[in-house]
Amino acid sequence: MRKSLRNRLLISFFMVLAIFAGGVGLTLTLVHEVKTRTELLLTRYWQDNVLISQIYNLLSDVSLFLSRAPDNPENPTVLQELQNRIIQLMDKVEKSGFRDDFRSSQVAQLQQLHINLVGPVEVLNRLQQQNQAAEAALDPLLHEATRFKQRDLVLDLTIAALAYRDYYVTANPSDLEIFRQQIERIQRRRLSAGLDRLFQIFRDNGEGVFLRRIELRQSHDQIVAQVEIISDGLRERTESYAQRVVYPTGEQVATGLQTISNLLLTSLALGGVAALGVGIILARRISAPLEHAAKILVRLEGGDLDARVEPSGAAEIDTLGRAVNSLAVSLQRSLIDLHETVKTLGISEERYRTLAEQRLELERIINASPTVAFLCRVEVGYPAQFVSQNISQFHYRPEEFLSGARNILQLASSEDLPRLEQAIGERLAQADCHDFTLEYRIVTGNGETRSVDARLFLHRAADGTATHLQGVLLDITEKLRLREQAAQATRLASLGELAAGVAHEINNPNATILLNAALLKDVGEGTLRLLDELWQRQPRLSIGKLSYARLRDELPRLHEEVVASAERIRRIVEDLKEFTRFTPAELRRPVNLNDIAQTAVRLTANTLKRSTDQFVNELDDALPVFPGHAQQLEQVVVNLLLNACQALANRHDSITLRTVWRRDEGALALEVIDQGRGISPQHLPHVIDPFFTTRREQGGTGLGLSVSARIVQEHHGRIEIESAPGTGTTVRVVFPLARQEGPLLEHV
Structure with a gap:
């Protein structure tokens, strides 16, 4: 019976053991399947990400190469290295496990990128050759122009050279227009045969610099577009691969783990205590590391790239952990490369910001100069696009012109505006005219008339049509x-x-x-x-x-x-x-104001007779003499009498000449009183200004009162003028004797 019981126990034990062994075998089979699929997935994913990272590194290096200056001597070497890397990556992509359509697309894009990179090298070589040829022709040109003292030619050549040099570095479109304008100006000059030959070399190679620089920019744009296409394709492939393979595989791994747990529980329930113990051990050694790996994958999916799978001691689980960790490292490197690309773009943005600051500095220099600069479109009303801040010297604000409330031509006075519009219209009709100079008068914001020297430039389109009018205005009133x-x-x-x-x-x-x-x-x-x-x-x-x-x-x-x-x-x-x-200034002698007045009357007798029937001469008999220049003082009185005659409307209006000894203030006074037209309030403050006159059409120079005021001031005197329109004018010349020397203060 014991044997039978023992046999039964043995059978039961072997049955339990068989069940346990079957469960364990099935579990091991599932684990092996999960391990195999995970290793295959991670291996392929690792290989794909390594290849993608290499492509991203290549694209980043291409972007850095495009941002390098055209004259960098290392450009050919760097370009050759990039082309070799492209060929190597093309070979790797063709042998990769990418889908056929994606693999073919990436190979085609890389091949196109390889072709496009060849273009800048050829253009860059021609650009450098033509730049060197232009510089080689410029030096003897400048030397010969300087030797013959042709300053304008030196200035035009320098501006043209600065234009193509600046375009060589920055590709600023306005530099081409400036270069062509300067070339046209030089072509209008008469040059010697030697200078003309050098100039032709300089002009041809300078234009070649612009053409090659444009081609280089177009090649760069093509490469940038190609880089963007490849980057977009890689990003789409990565996202698609994650959605199509990685995420479903993670779910399958989680499902397989759940199945393994169920099998282990069933084996433990049927296998007894031994099977339960073995199952617990297996579960702890197998399920826990796999669950930990699954959690790490979920954290990686959520963006936590610092998460890592710790070693478990099991070779298979550790292999899975190393693959997951490698995936995290690869993603981190890709992110770092992306940050480097963003940093490179930031450097480019800083360069553009520097150019903008240089433009602002140029505007500050213009605003600090006495020359007003402007730019307007050639159309009805000449709308302004730029007016410098220093137009405030004419009592205007730039906003008045930029808003369209005024245009720059409306500054001209009503007398000169038709002439200005006619001159501009004639230049617009001349297709070969690009710059000209005019002098005209403007009316400031406070009503003052000023004279300006205007240097005007016409910007023309390719067909010769004028598009913009640019100019500078310089106040030359004081000069005139x-x-x-x-x-x-x-x-x-x-x-x-x-x-x-x-x-x-x-x-x-x-x-x-x-x-x-x-x-x-x-x-x-x-x-x-x-x-x-x-x-x-x-x-x-x-x-x-x-x-x-x-x-x-x-x-x-x-x-x-x-x-x-x-x-x-x-x-x-x-x-x-x-x-x-x-009479020299130091030769003063005692003079009598009455004698001076009588001499002035004799000098102007004919004019007085023609101008009025009522001339009154009231001279004070008790006048002291004072030191002065008789002929200069006579000139003052003559000017005052002539001005009075010119102010009369008819012969019935009177003129009074009067001398007075003001004992209470110790001063001599001479008055010329007329009943003429009078002086308007807006003109009264300016009557002694040099060249101010309301009779310019009748031959007036505006110097009479100005010279008289200077003479009176040299005699320590002053001029007082009282006038109103329609009531006449009183001009009073006062000589304080307190400043004169004592022995000369004698009475007549």
């Missing part, structure tokens, strides 16, 4: 005033020399008239006595067409008028000589 003042001083000096000569020529015959008049008086008296005797015998005696009786009464009066007129000529000549005589 100084030029006019110098011309006026020259004319006054010439007038003085002419007046001195005329006075000498008049004095000689006038002295003869005075000398002969006395002799004729004696001869006439003797002749009258003889004629009286004849008249007694012939009562109807006549001489010429006059009766003797009338002739005898008129002859003494005629003689007196001749002598008086000759004396008047002598006094006017003396006054004119005194008026034009130059």
Whole structure:
């Protein structure tokens, strides 16, 4: 019975053992299947990600190569290395386990990238050759132009060279337009044969630099587009592979683990305590590491790339853990490469920011200069695109032009605007005209008229149509005033020399008239006595067409008028000589204001008679003398009397000349009062400004009151003007005697 029981126990034990062995065998089979599939998946995934990382590294290096300067001497070596790497990657992709369509696409894209990289090398070689040729021709050109002192040619060549050099580095489109404008300006010059040959070399190679740089940019754009296509394809493949393979495989691994657990539980329930113990041991040694690996995969899926599978001691599980860890490392490297690419893009962005700052610095330099710069489109209204801030010197704001409220041509005065528009219209119609210069007047924001020198440039399209009008305005008002003042001083000096000569020529015959008049008086008296005797015998005696009786009464009066007129000529000549005589500043002498006023009246007597029937001369008899230049002070009074005559509307208006001794303030005053048209309030503050006149059409120069004010100031005096439209003007010249020396303060 024991044997039977023992046999039964043995049978039961072997049955349990068989069941346990079957469960264990099935579990091991499932584990092997999961291990095999996981190893295959991880191996393929590892290989694919290594290849993808190599492609990403290649694309990053291509991006860095495109950002290098064209003149970098290492460019050919770097390009050759990139092309070799592309060929190697093409071979690896063809042998990879990628899907056929993705593999073919990547090979084609890499092959196209390899072809596109060849283009920049050829273009770059030609670009460097033509740049070197242009530089080689530029140096002797500049040397010859400098030797012949052709400054404008040196300036044009320098600007053209700067344009193609800047375009060589930055590919700024405006540099091409500047280069062509300068070339056209140089072509209009007459150059020697040697200079012309060098210039042709410089021009051809300079244009070649622009063409090669454009081709280089186009090649770069093609490569960048190709890089973006490859990057997009890799990213789509990675996402697709994760969705199609990685995530389902993870689920299958989790399902297999669950099945393994169920089998182990069943084996333990049927196998008894021994099977339960063995199952627990197996579960701890197999299931726990696999669950841990599954959790790590879930964390990697969530973006935690620092998660790692710890070693379990089992070779198969450790192999799975190493594969998962390798996958995490690969993903981390890909992320680092992506960050490096973003950093490279940031460096490019910094370069563009630097260029923008340089443009702002150029605007600050323009705004700090006295030259106003502007740019507007050639269309109706000439809308402005840029106006420098220093237009504020004309009391305008750039916003007024940029908003369209004004256009730059509207600054011109109403008199010069038609001429300006006509000149611009004529230049627009000339297809070969690119720049020209004009001088015209503008009206500032506060109503002031200023003169400007305008340098205008026309930007034209390929068909010759003008698209933009660019220009600079320089205020030359003071320059023109100084030029006019110098011309006026020259004319006054010439007038003085002419007046001195005329006075000498008049004095000689006038002295003869005075000398002969006395002799004729004696001869006439003797002749009258003889004629009286004849008249007694012939009562109807006549001489010429006059009766003797009338002739005898008129002859003494005629003689007196001749002598008086000759004396008047002598006094006017003396006054004119005194008026034009130059006296040095240190040769002051006592002068009497009444004498100066009377001399000025004699000099302007004819003008006063023609201008008014009511001239009043009120001179104070008790005037002190004071140190001064008589002829300069006479010039002041003459200017004031002439201005008064010009202000009268008719001969009934009066002019009053008055001198006053102001004892209470110790000053002499001379007043010229007219009942003329008066001066408007807006003109009154400017009447003593040089060249300011309201009678320019009648020949006025605007220097009379300005010169008078200077003379009065040199005598420590001042000019006071009171005027209103329609009521006349009072000009008062005051000489304070407190500043004069004591011995000269004497009364007449």
